[in-house]
Amino acid sequence: MHPRVFAVLAASNGAAYLPATLAAIEAQSVAPDRLIAVDGGSKDDTRAVLEASRAASVVAAARLPYGQLVNRGAGALPSAEPGDWLWVLAHDAAPHPRALQALLGHVESHPSVAIVGPKVMRADLPDRFAELGQTMTPFGRSMLLHEGELDQGQHDDDSDVLGVAETGMLVRRDVFEALGGFDPALRSIDAGLDLGVRARLAGHRVAVEPRARVRRAGGPEHFDARTVSDAQRVAVARRAQLHRRLAYANPLALIAHWLLLLPLAVVRTVAHLLAKRPAAVLAEWRATLATLVALPATARARRRIARTKATGWSSMRGLRASWRTVRSRRRTLGDPEQMQRVADERVGFVEGAGLWVTALAVVVGVVLSPQLIAASAATGGALLPLSGSLAEVWANALAGPRDALGEVVGPADPFTILLALLGSLTPWQPSTAIVLVLFLAPAIASVTAFFAVRAMTDSRWAPAVAAAVWALSPILLVAIVDGRLGAVLAHVALPLAVAGLLRAHRSWRAAGAAAIPLAVAVAGAPVLLPAMLLLAVIAMGTGWRAPLRPLAALLPAAALLAPIVVTRWIDGRPLAALADPGVPKPSTPPTPVEAALLGPDGTLASLEGAVAATAPELDAQWIALALLAPLALAALAGIVLRPTRAWPWLALLLAGYATAVAASRLSVASLDGEPVAVWAGTGASVMLAALIALAVVAVDLDDRRGAVPGGIVALAAVAAAVPVIATSFLLPATVIAAPERRMPAFVDAAAEEDPQVGTMVLRPLAEGLIGVDVERGHGLTLDAVSTEELVREEAGPAEAELAQASVDMASGGDADVAALLDEHGIRFVLLEQEREGAAAVHDRAQRSLDARGDLQAIGQTEAGLLYQRLEAAGGPPVERPAWAGWLLAGQLAALAGAVVAALPSLRRGARVRTRRLETTGEWQ
Numbered sequence: 016m017h018p019r020v021f022a023v024l025a026a027s028n029g030a031a032y033l034p035a036t037l038a039a040i041e042a043q044s045v046a047p048d049r050l051i052a053v054d055g056g057s058k059d060d061t062r063a064v065l066e067a068s069r070a071a072s073v074v075a076a077a078r079l080p081y082g083q084l085v086n087r088g089a090g091a092l093p094s095a096e097p098g099d100w101l102w103v104l105a106h107d108a109a110p111h112p113r114a115l116q117a118l119l120g121h122v123e124s125h126p127s128v129a130i131v132g133p134k135v136m137r138a139d140l141p142d143r144f145a146e147l148g149q150t151m152t153p154f155g156r157s158m159l160l161h162e163g164e165l166d167q168g169q170h171d172d173d174s175d176v177l178g179v180a181e182t183g184m185l186v187r188r189d190v191f192e193a194l195g196g197f198d199p200a201l202r203s204i205d206a207g208l209d210l211g212v213r214a215r216l217a218g219h220r221v222a223v224e225p226r227a228r229v230r231r232a233g234g235p236e237h238f239d240a241r242t243v244s245d246a247q248r249v250a251v252a253r254r255a256q257l258h259r260r261l262a263y264a265n266p267l268a269l270i271a272h273w274l275l276l277l278p279l280a281v282v283r284t285v286a287h288l289l290a291k292r293p294a295a296v297l298a299e300w301r302a303t304l305a306t307l308v309a310l311p312a313t314a315r316a317r318r319r320i321a322r323t324k325a326t327g328w329s330s331m332r333g334l335r336a337s338w339r340t341v342r343s344r345r346r347t348l349g350d351p352e353q354m355q356r357v358a359d360e361r362v363g364f365v366e367g368a369g370l371w372v373t374a375l376a377v378v379v380g381v382v383l384s385p386q387l388i389a390a391s392a393a394t395g396g397a398l399l400p401l402s403g404s405l406a407e408v409w410a411n412a413l414a415g416p417r418d419a420l421g422e423v424v425g426p427a428d429p430f431t432i433l434l435a436l437l438g439s440l441t442p443w444q445p446s447t448a449i450v451l452v453l454f455l456a457p458a459i460a461s462v463t464a465f466f467a468v469r470a471m472t473d474s475r476w477a478p479a480v481a482a483a484v485w486a487l488s489p490i491l492l493v494a495i496v497d498g499r500l501g502a503v504l505a506h507v508a509l510p511l512a513v514a515g516l517l518r519a520h521r522s523w524r525a526a527g528a529a530a531i532p533l534a535v536a537v538a539g540a541p542v543l544l545p546a547m548l549l550l551a552v553i554a555m556g557t558g559w560r561a562p563l564r565p566l567a568a569l570l571p572a573a574a575l576l577a578p579i580v581v582t583r584w585i586d587g588r589p590l591a592a593l594a595d596p597g598v599p600k601p602s603t604p605p606t607p608v609e610a611a612l613l614g615p616d617g618t619l620a621s622l623e624g625a626v627a628a629t630a631p632e633l634d635a636q637w638i639a640l641a642l643l644a645p646l647a648l649a650a651l652a653g654i655v656l657r658p659t660r661a662w663p664w665l666a667l668l669l670a671g672y673a674t675a676v677a678a679s680r681l682s683v684a685s686l687d688g689e690p691v692a693v694w695a696g697t698g699a700s701v702m703l704a705a706l707i708a709l710a711v712v713a714v715d716l717d718d719r720r721g722a723v724p725g726g727i728v729a730l731a732a733v734a735a736a737v738p739v740i741a742t743s744f745l746l747p748a749t750v751i752a753a754p755e756r757r758m759p760a761f762v763d764a765a766a767e768e769d770p771q772v773g774t775m776v777l778r779p780l781a782e783g784l785i786g787v788d789v790e791r792g793h794g795l796t797l798d799a800v801s802t803e804e805l806v807r808e809e810a811g812p813a814e815a816e817l818a819q820a821s822v823d824m825a826s827g828g829d830a831d832v833a834a835l836l837d838e839h840g841i842r843f844v845l846l847e848q849e850r851e852g853a854a855a856v857h858d859r860a861q862r863s864l865d866a867r868g869d870l871q872a873i874g875q876t877e878a879g880l881l882y883q884r885l886e887a888a889g890g891p892p893v894e895r896p897a898w899a900g901w902l903l904a905g906q907l908a909a910l911a912g913a914v915v916a917a918l919p920s921l922r923r924g925a926r927v928r929t930r931r932l933e934t935t936g937e938w939q
Contacts, residue, residue, distance in 0.1 A: 017119055018098040021188070022047035025084035025238075026065060027055035029106030032232055033064045039109040041069060045116040047102055053088040055079050061106070081105055081181060081238045082197025082206040089188075089196060099188035107232040108135075108182040117227035118185040125174075129190040129219035130211055132179020133227035134166070142166055145231050148176030148223045149208045150336045155260050157205050157252070158336055171225040177334040178211030179221060183229035186210070190219055195319045198258075200312040203235035204248075205255035212263070215334075218325040249287075250298035257306040262316035263328075276303050288915055362469065368479035369465040376457035376486040379736065383495055383743055384453055390752035392446030393453065397600040398498030399797040400753045401438050401445040407770075408438045408445050408798045413903055414578070415895035417801035419773065419789040420839055422811035424896075425803045426578035429538030430501050430596030432906060434798045446753065449797075452503065453495055453750070460507045461486035463532070467510035468711055470518070477714045480725045481707045484646065485510060487736040488703055490613060490696045496743050498750040499694060500797075501596045504539035506700045508532035513704050516550050517663060519565040520558020526568040527916025534571040534910060540697035541576065542593045542678045546670040553663045567916075574909035578902060582803070591683045591806040598800055599691035604679035610672060612639040613703055615679070615695040642735045645728045650709035657712050664708040671701030684805040688786075757794035759876035761883070762843050766792040771891060773841035777821055777860060779853035785860065787821040789841065813839070824867065825860035833869060833886070842887040844870060847879040 022040060026033060040050065052070040054062045056078035065073045076087045085103045100122070102115060114133055121131050135145040146159040147170055157178075161170055181197075184207060194213050197206045211221040257276065264272050280303040287295040306313075364370060387393055392400035402408045412435040417423040437452065438445025452459075464485035469478040485491075485506075494502040515529025537544050547569075554565035576592070583592040602616035609615075614636075650668075654661045675698030682690035714725070756763050758774060765772045770792045778786040788795075810818065816835055823830040824844070846864060849857035864870055864882055873881040 017045060018100055019096065020045075020047045020100045020102055020115065020119070020185075021089075021092050022050045022102045022104060023085050023088035023092075024050060024052045024065075024070070024104045024106065025055065025081050025088065026052060026057065026061050026106035027078060027081075027084070027238060028057045028059050028061060030057070030060040030064050032107040032109075033061060033068075036104065036106055036109045037064070037068045039112070040104070042112045043110070043115045044113050045119060047115065049092075051088045051091055053084045053091075055084045080199075080202035080206075081235060082201060082203075083199050086196040086199075089191060092188075095188050095192070097189070101186050101188050101191055103182065103184055103186065104229075105182040105231075105235075105238055107138075107238070108229050109138075110183060111228040111230075114183070114227040114229060115185070117224050121222065121224040121227075122185065122187075125220065125222065127220045128222045129187045129214050130179060130221045131185050131227075132176075132207070132221075132223050133183040133229045134223065134225045135180045135183060136166070136228055136230045138230050138232040141230060146180055147173065147225065149178035149180070149205075149211070150334060151177060151208070151212075152336050152341050153338060155263070156256055157208050158341070173225060174222045175334065176211070176221055176223050177215065177331060178208030179223055180229075180231075181207035181235045182231065183227075184210075186214075187219075190214060190217070193217070193323055195322075198262075198316055198319070200258045200309065200316060201255050202251060203238055203255075204252050205259060206235065209255075209259060209262075212259075212331070213320055213323065215331050216320060216326055216328075217323040247298065249295040250302045253283075253299060253302035254305055257302060258309070258313065258316065261306065261313045262320065273307070276307055279303075288912075362473075362475040362478060364462075364465060367465070367469070367475055369461070369482055372465070372479050372482045372486065373458050373461045375483070376461040377455070379487065379492075379740065380454045380457045380495070383457075383492060383740060384748070384750065386748045386751055387450050387453060390450055391444050392753035393450050393498070393750050394753040394757075395751050396496075396498030396749040397595075397597045398449070398500060398750055399598055399795060399800065400757070401434060401449060401798050402796045403445075403793060405435075405438055405442045405445055407796075408435045410893075411435075411796075411798040413895055414899040416893060417803040418814075419791050420811070420813045420817070421891065421894070422813050423801070423804045423807070425582050425801075426902060428579060428596050428802055429534075429541070429575035431798050431801075432575060432903070433504065433535065433538050438798075449500065452500070453498075456491060456495055456503045456507055457486040460488075460491055460510075463507055464510045464707070467514040468707065470514060471708065472711050472715050474711070474714050476725055477711055480729045481510075481711065483729045484707060484732040485703070487732045488613075488700070489735050489739045490615065490699050490703065492736060492739040492743075493615070494694075494696055496739065496749055497600055499595070499597070499600065499696070501539035502694060502697050502700075505536040505543060505697050508535040508539070509700055509704050510707075512536045512547070513550060513667060513701075514708070516547070516554050516565060516568055517557065519554055519568045520561040521564075523564060523567075523916050524918075526564040527913045527918075529565075530568040530571045530913035531910070531917060533568060534575055534913070537572045538575050538596075540595070541579075542595070542674060542681070542693050543697055543701065544572075544576065544593065546667065546674050546698075546701050547572070549670050550663075550667055553666060557663065568913075571909040571913045574906045579802075583806075588683070588806060588808075590681060591802070593678070593681065593693060594683045594802040594806050595691075595693050596800075596802055597797060599684045599686040599805060600694075601686065601689070601691050602679070602694055604692055605675065605695050607676055608636065610675040610679070610695060610699065612636060612643060613699045614639055615675065615699050639735075642731045645724060645731050646706050646710060649713055649724055649728060650706045653709035653712035653714075657715070661709055661712050664705045664712065668702055668705035668709070671698050671703075671705055674698030674701060684802065686805075754877070757878070758790070759845070759873070759878055759881045761873050761876075761881060762845075763793055765842065771840055771893065772843070773836075773839055774843040774845055775817070775821065775836070775841050777825055777844065777846045779847070779849055779856040779860065781850075781853050782855060784853075785821065785825055785856055787818050789817065789839065825856075825863050827859070827863040827866070833884075836884065837888040838891075840888060840891050842884055844882040844884070845876075845879050846882075 050070045051072055052065040053074045053076055054065055055076050074087055074091050076084055089101060118131050122128050134147050137143050137145045142165060144161045144164050144166055146162050148160040150158050150160060152158055194210065198209050201209055214221055260272055261269060280299055283299050284296050287299060394400055412427045412431050414426040415424060417425055437448045441447040461482040465478045465482040468481040491506045494506060511532035512529060516533060519526040519529045533547060537547055551565050551569055555562040558565060580592045583589050605615055654665055675695040678693040678698055679695040682692045684691045762774055772792060774790050776788045776790055780786050820832040820835055823832065844864065846860055861880060865872060869885055870882040871885055873883055
C-alpha cells in the first residue's frame with residue numbers, strides 16, 4: 016500500500032498549459048490521494064480551469080513566486096500523518112503517466128531519501144534533458160546537470176544529487192514542513208537546489224529517479240511570465256546566487272561576502288561587457304543592491320538552516336561540481352550562441368587564394384609608390400607629414416585652436432584622432448605609420464574584402480575575386496597616388512563596415528565588429544555619413560528583432576563626428592561637416608556618366624592617357640564600360656535572380672552614386688582662395704562595394720557556373736589597374752618623401768626653444784596676388800590641418816590685419832607692424848620661391864623686405880628667402896577648453912567599447928533555459 020500523496024499544483028496565468036498538465040495528473044497510473052491547486056492572482060482563465068478540474072480545493076492567493084504558492088498550498092492541506100508525501104507541480108509541467116509511480120517506487124526502496132526529483136525534459140525537444148538534478152560550483156553558482164543532452168538512457172543509473180528541479184519533485188511532508196518549505200527569497204531559480212541543500216544539511220538524502228519524467232514548457236523563471244529577457248534572467252539568477260552565498264556562509268565569511276558585494280559587481284560589470292551582454296549590467300546592479308538591503312531575508316534563511324542543521328558542509332563535498340567538471344561542462348555546453356551555430360565550413364584565407372591576392376597587392380603598393388621606399392615621412396598632394404612627436408599629434412587631437420592665430424576654436428576632426436591612433440603604431444616617428452599605410456593599403460584592402468565576402472557566401476573562389484577587384488580598384492590606387500589618406504582609409508574599411516552593419520543585429524559582437532570599420536570609414540570620408548545612415552536604417556529594418564544593435568554600431572562614428580556636426584550646424588554651415596579632411600586637393604567633378612562608370616577625377620584621366628598612347632580613336636569611357644561590364648552584369652544577375660536578398664545592396668548602390676554625384680558639386684573648403692570640391696572617389700567606393708555584394712548574391716545560386724565569369728571579373732580588375740600604375744611611372748610623383756625639415760634650419764633651431772614661434776609665409780601666386788600664412792614651430796603638419804579653418808567663408812579680424820600687414824611689407828610700405836607681429840608671436844618672415852607667372856610679384860616683395868629696417872635677411876634657403884625680426888616676442892601659449900580632455904576621452908572610450916564588443920565572448924557555461932512555449936503536447 017502506497018503512502019498518502021498530496022499533489023500541490025501552483026498556477027499563475029497558466030490557462031494555456033493547465034489542460035495538458037491536469038490531464039497528465041489524472042492519467043497517472045498511481046493517482047495522488049488529493050490535488051490542491053493554488054491560483055496566484057491569475058488574470059486569464061486559470062481560476063476557471065482549476066475549478067472545473069478534479070482538484071479537491073482551489074486556493075486563491077496573490078501573485079506570488081512558485082515556491083510561495085506551493086507553501087500556501089501545503090498549508091491548506093489537512094493534518095499531517097507519518098509517511099505523507101507532497102508532489103509539487105507547476106502549471107507548465109506535464110508529468111508522464113508513470114511519473115508518480117516511479118517516484119514512489121524510488122522512496123520505497125530508499126527509505127533515507129526525503130526528496131526525489133524526476134527527469135525533466137524539454138517540451139520543444141522531448142528527447143533532450145532540460146535537467147536531471149542540480150549542483151553547485153566551488154564558488155556556489157548553481158549548475159544544471161546534463162542540460163541539453165540527448166536522452167539515450169546514459170544517466171538512468173544516476174541517483175544522489177545535491178538538488179532537484181523545483182517542479183515535479185516528491186518531498187516527504189514532515190521534512191518539507193521542518194525545513195520551512197521553499198525559501199521566499201528565491202523567487203524561481205535555485206529554489207529546488209536550496210531546498211535540497213537544506214535537506215542534506217538536516218541529514219536526509221536527495222536523489223533523482225530517471226524513470227520518472229516531466230515535460231516542462233519553460234524554466235522556473237518563466238512561471239509567471241510569458242517571456243523573460245536575458246537581463247531579467249541574469250538578475251534572477253544572480254540574486255538567487257548572492258542570497259544563497261550569504262545564507263550558507265559562516266558568520267565571519269558572511270561579513271566579508273557582504274562587504275565584497277559592490278566590488279564584485281564592478282568586476283562582473285566588466286565581465287558582462289566582455290561577454291557581449293550589456294543589458295545584463297543593470298540587472299547585475301539590481302541584484303547586488305537588492306541583496307545589500309535584504310539582510311532580514313538573509314537572517315531568516317540562516318535561522319531556517321540553523322534550526323534543522325545536523326551535519327556539516329563537508330558531507331556534500333562529493334556532490335558539488337569540481338573545477339574539472341566545470342571546465343568539462345564549459346567545453347560541452349560552451350557559449351549559448353555557439354550551441355545554435357553550425358560549423359563554419361567557409362574557405363580559408365590561404366586555400367581560397369586570399370594570400371596570393373594579398374601578395375600581389377603588396378607588390379602593387381610598392382610599385383605604385385617606389386619613391387617612398389626608405390622614407391620616414393611623405394608629403395605632397397593631400398598629404399603632409401605628422402608632427403615630430405607623438406605627444407604633439409595627440410595634443411592636436413584635443414579641442415582648441417584650429418589655426419595658427421587662435422581665431423578658430425573648436426573640436427578636432429575625427430580624421431585627426433585616426434592620425435593619432437595610426438601614429439601611435441610607430442611612436443618613434445609617427446609619420447612612418449602613414450608611409451606604411453600607403454604601401455600596404457592595397458594589401459589591407461584585399462584582406463578586408465576577402466573576409467567581408469567570405470562571411471556572405473560559401474563560395475570557394477568569390478572572396479578571392481572580390482579581394483582582387485577591391486584591392487586593385489583604380490579608386491584606391493588614385494587615392495594613394497594623390498595622397499588622399501582619408502579616402503584610402505575609408506576604402507580599406509568599407510567592406511567590413513557595410514557587410515558588418517547588415518549583420519550587426521545578430522549579436523553584440525557583430526555590432527562591435529561593424530562599429531570599428533564604420534567609424535574609420537566615416538572619419539576618413541565624412542561625405543559617406545548619409546549613405547551609412549541609410550544602410551543603418553536598412554539594417555535595423557532587416558534585423559527588426561534586435562534593432563538596437565545596428566544602432567549601437569553607429570555610436571563610435573557618432574562620437575567622432577558629433578562635435579564637428581554640431582559645431583557646423585551652430586555656425587549655420589551643416590554641409591561643411593562633410594568636407595574632406597587633410598590638405599585640400601582640387602579635382603575635376605565627374606559627369607553623371609563618369610560617376611556611373613566609377614570614374615572620379617584621376618581614374619578616367621589615367622585611362623584616357625593610356626588609350627591616347629595606343630588607340631587615340633577610342634573613347635576612354637567605352638573602355639571603362641568594357642572593364643566594368645563583367646562585374647555590372649554579375650550584379651544585375653543578383654538583382655534579377657534574388658531580389659529579396661539584393662535590395663539592401665541595390666539601395667546602397669544608389670546611395671553611393673548619389674554620393675559621388677552630389678559630393679563633387681559640394682565645394683565647402685578652399686585652397687588659396689579657390690573653392691575645392693569634395694572628392695567623388697569615396698562615393699564610387701560605396702558603389703563598387705555594392706556591385707561586389709550584388710555579384711556575390713548571384714554567385715550563391717550556383718558556385719560552379721560562376722567560376723568562369725568570376726575569372727573574367729578578376730582579369731578586368733587587373734586590366735583597370737594597369738593605366739593608373741603606368742601613369743604613376745610616366746608622370747612626376749605627387750606624393751614624395753618629405754624633406755628632413757619643412758622650415759629653414761634657422762627656424763627649426765628657434766622652434767626647439769619655442770615650439771610656438773611664428774613664421775609669416777608669403778607665397779607669390781600670380782601677378783598682383785600674394786598669399787599669406789602663419790605657421791608655428793617646425794611648420795604645418797597633417798594633424799594640425801583642420802577643416803574648421805578650411806571651410807570658413809571669410810577671414811577673421813586677425814587674419815585680415817595680418818593680410819594687410821603682409822601687403823604693406825611686400826609692396827614697399829613703411830607701416831609699423833611690429834606690435835601686430837608681436838601680438839601673434841611672429842619672429843620670421845619667409846618669402847617662398849617664385850612660381851610661374853609670379854616672378855614680378857616675387858622680385859618686388861624681395862626688394863621691399865630687404866629695404867625694411869626691422870628685418871634682418873638670413874639668406875636663401877631651400878624653402879625660400881628667410882628674414883628675421885630684430886626684436887620679437889615669444890609665441891602665444893596654446894589655450895584649450897577645460898572640456899577638451901573629457902571630449903577626447905569620451906571619443907576614445909566609444910572606440911574602446913566597440914573593440915571590447917568585437918572581442919570573442921568570454922562567456923562560457925552560461926545557464927540556458929528553454930524558451931516559453933505556447934502549448935504543450937501529451938505524452939505518447
